[in-house]
Amino acid sequence: MILNDNNLIGEIPSFVCNLTSLEVLSMPRNNLRGKVPQCLGNISSLQILMMSHNNLSGEIPSSISNLTSLQILDLGRNNLEGAIPQCFGNISSLQVFDMQNNKLTGTLPTNFSIGSSLISLNLHGNELEGEIPRSLANCKKLQVLDLGDNHLNDTFPMWLGTLPELRVLRLTSNKLHGPIRSSGAKIMFPDLRIIDLSNNAFSKDLPTSLFQHLKGMMTIDQTIKLPNYKGGGFYYQDSVVVVTKGLKLEVVKILSLYTVIDLSNNKFEGRIPSVLGDLIALRVLNMSHNGLKGHIPLSLGNLSVVESLDLSFNQLSGEIPQQLASLTSIEFLNLSHNYLQGCIPQGPQFRTFENSSFDGNDGLRGFPVSKGCGNDPVSETNYTVSALEDQERNSEFFNDFWKAALMGYGSGLCIGLSIIYFLISTGNLRWLARIIEELEHKIIIRRRKKQRGQGNYRGRNNRF
Template sequence: MGLGGSIPPEIGNLSFLVSLNLSGNSLHGYLPKEVCSYNNLPRLKELQLSNNSLEGEIPLSLGECPQLEILALSYNNFVGHVPVQIGNITSLKRLRIYDNNLKGTIPKEIGLLNKLELMRLGFNELSGAIPNEVGNMTSLSDLSLSNNSLSGPIPSTIGNLSNLKHLVLRFNKLNGPIPSAIGNLLILESLYLSSNKLSGELPYSICKLSHLSYLLLSNNTLEGRLPRCFGNFSGSLTIFHLNENQFSGIIPSTFSKNCSLLSINLGSNKFHGQLPKSLINCRSLRGLDIGNNKIQDKFPFWMEGLPELRVLVLRSNKFGGNMSLPSRTKFLFPRLQVFDVSHNEFQGTLPQRFFNNFKAMIEPVEIENDYFLDDLEMRLFLKGQDQLIKRLLETFTVIDLSYNKFNGTIPPSIGNLKILKYLNLSHK
């Protein structure tokens, strides 16, 4: 609907009202303090006002809604603090106030909501520490506080949330180590801690999280070796991003035959050794980025037959040898759109057979929606500068063979790549 104007205070007179849903309109002005105050709306269980243009502070009177189970105020222009009085709504099961302009700290009284199953306060301007009292909310299944300015450590009490499936804390200023208590979250499926200031080594207890599907720890200062169990996770993991950290050692070599990984990004770390050949078990893999490490290996010809691979970034490592060797694979990289092997030590002639077989660069390949596209992160050198790419379109095609030791001529077969957008063959 397209309702406009403000919410009339007389709405508080509807003493038998159980559900009020005004989401997706063009309402503006303040949320009237008459909502729930002075015993108004005593039966109200749902208050859904998302996707409007409401403004002002969230009224303290919401703490007087004794039966309220769902409170949804997302995608508005609310300002001020998260009211302490929200802790009084002990029947609350779902709390959504993301994408507003809230400031201040998360009140410790939030821990009184022990029936709460979902709390999303992301995309605000909240600051301060995550209160330890969050650990009292033992019914929580979904906790999202992303895109704020939260600081301090991740509280170890978060390990008390045994029902938690989704933990999203990315794009904050959280620091310190990942607490070992994270291993208590045995049914956790999503762990998003990217773009914080987390440091230290990964706790070995993370190996207990056998249901993880999304693990995103990129853009922190985490260090040390990866636990070998990460290879064993490949049967459940779909997104595995640890890029922009200080991890070292070798990449785990135990990717299982039931590998379900769609995207692996280990770029900009200190990994060394060889690229594990067990990655061939990941038949659904869409993207692999191990750029800016210390990997020393030959070109992984064994990856040519991966049927879904669209992004292969090996830049700035110590790969070497000849890329123009004969291949036994009939269809080489049939869906590849991004091929970056720049800043390595490859030699010999340019790999003409790739130019003959990069079908996704010869004609557009339709890209269906999948999880890989939602969480894509890769760094490429385009238009003279380092760029972070977060979305892969079907017309985005790149070949970068620059800063290697290739010789000879540019083969005419490069003319087959009719939809190639970026080609870099430059040299020192």
């Protein structure tokens, strides 16, 4: 029974429970309300149960755990509350468990069993507490784990790195804390493509060993396949919200489109590992609002497909690497509020960034924060050309001026020089001084008369 995207209202009809041979019950994006019926657990043949994007309330019925053939359970984006029944971890056939954006409380199931078929677990946007259950390590087929926007209180689950197919790890906006400790394992997170640890309290240095093992981010692969849910990709598509280019964006078919590292709003210290430059498939890198120090690694210039790079609100110093100017795919750059200095690199994309990308770095010079930079070939060339043009104009002006002066006053100049020579040779300089004083007196009197005349003229005009 597929009733997607209709205007169905009211409660889920009770007759549904009488359809004992029903395999698919899909009613997302309607206006259903009320509780999820307990009797749904009696439909033993049910494989797909999808009722997301409705107004369902109440608790999740524990009877659903009796559905031994259930493969996709999607009750996300409702108003469900209460705890997740612990028995849900024992549904060995379950591939998709989506309860995102409800009001669920309590802890996560702790009994995920060996041999679990779970591929996607999405509990984002609830009020769950406690630790991340270690039994998730039994879910060897897990590809998507989104526990973001809850109240989980734990350290970084490095042990999840043993999951060979994990592609999305989203733990944003929890109470996770402490350093990310490196592991001695040779293979860690080999297929990870999205890691979002933002808005937590992780601290200390960024472990180089973590990034060294992210093989899934080291090659640009356009042939990545979506998860193969036995219930059919028609019924369920993974999606995740990523922060890119300063905006929140919900991305569908995430496993083939985006490669993201978001470590923003934590307490990380130390330097940015240069090994990040090996992750050439990265499209979004966000390390803003931390305590990172040192220089921006030159190796970041290798991120040829990066679209969004945010290193703002750290303590980075030194110059911006010239290598970043060669990034032709970058559309969003934020290096503001650091201690960067020197000339801003110039390139096709850097010419599109505004002052806000570089605010709070008093030592930076060049476009767009200032008119030019000594090391900027373009600015220096333009300055040299304009200076030469000004010099030529000034030279032409003074040549014309002196030609006119000599032509117009040549004869008078000769007579004046002859008189001065005669006075100096006869020693009669007192006479010359009296002439100069009389001339100055006459000039002053004429100026005063002129000013009085102008004042009288203005007064008459005002009266009119």
